[in-house]
Amino acid sequence: MPEQVHERWPDQEHEQGREGRGPLRTIGLAEVYNPSMVPTLHPGDQLVVKYGAAVRPGDVIVLKHPFRQDLLIVKRAVERRTGGWWVQGDNPYVANDSREFGTVPDELVVARAWLRVRPPRDVRRSVTGVLSWAVSAVRPVRPLRPARGTKAARR
Numbered sequence: 001m002p003e004q005v006h007e008r009w010p011d012q013e014h015e016q017g018r019e020g021r022g023p024l025r026t027i028g029l030a031e032v033y034n035p036s037m038v039p040t041l042h043p044g045d046q047l048v049v050k051y052g053a054a055v056r057p058g059d060v061i062v063l064k065h066p067f068r069q070d071l072l073i074v075k076r077a078v079e080r081r082t083g084g085w086w087v088q089g090d091n092p093y094v095a096n097d098s099r100e101f102g103t104v105p106d107e108l109v110v111a112r113a114w115l116r117v118r119p120p121r122d123v124r125r126s127v128t129g130v131l132s133w134a135v136s137a138v139r140p141v142r143p144l145r146p147a148r149g150t151k152a153a154r155r
Contacts, residue, residue, distance in 0.1 A: 026051045028111065030062055030072065036089030036096060037074055040141070044119050047074065047141065049111035055085065058143035060113040063087065066101045072110060076144065085109065113141040 030047045040060065041047070049062055057079050065071040075087035075097050084103040089096070098104065118137040 026053075027114075030074070030111070030113075032074055034094075036091050036094040037076070038091045040076075040090045041074065041116060042118070046117040046119070047113045048115040048117065050114050051111045053112040053114075055109060055112055056143065060141045060143070061085075061087070061109055062111045062113065063104055064108040064110060066104055066108060069108070074113065077109075115139065116141050 028049050028051060030049050032041045032045045032047065033043055035043060037060070047060075047062070055061055055077050057077055059077045060074060061077050062072055062074050063085075065073050073096075075089055078086045078088050078098070080086075081103045084105040086098045087104055088098060116139050118133075120133050120137070
């Protein structure tokens, strides 16, 4: 099953509502449902995403599935290729990515992930437990940059 992401705003309502929201019009939330991005993202993780942000190799992005454009998926943008982005999940055992469907056209890229928020799981009901969860739960989604000397790094 594809890595599924659920936006907090339905696509059409969100598109219409973005114009009048000031600086927040480009920020949204998405929820990860499947394990294709493990260990970076886990099912249940929330993503704070930025719509219309520039994508670079290594970024985690939300995109429309090329064969089911009503389905949003989250993948890592590996490199630019003719026709769009080559995307892959971080989990090597899940291959629902460009290895199956090829490059993804730019117009299918919806947003770039900015922050990951893990839901509270087994949080002790103490100040220390809540603080410990808060420190580990909210993290920037860091891009994986290509190593120096690789083909993607020279672009």
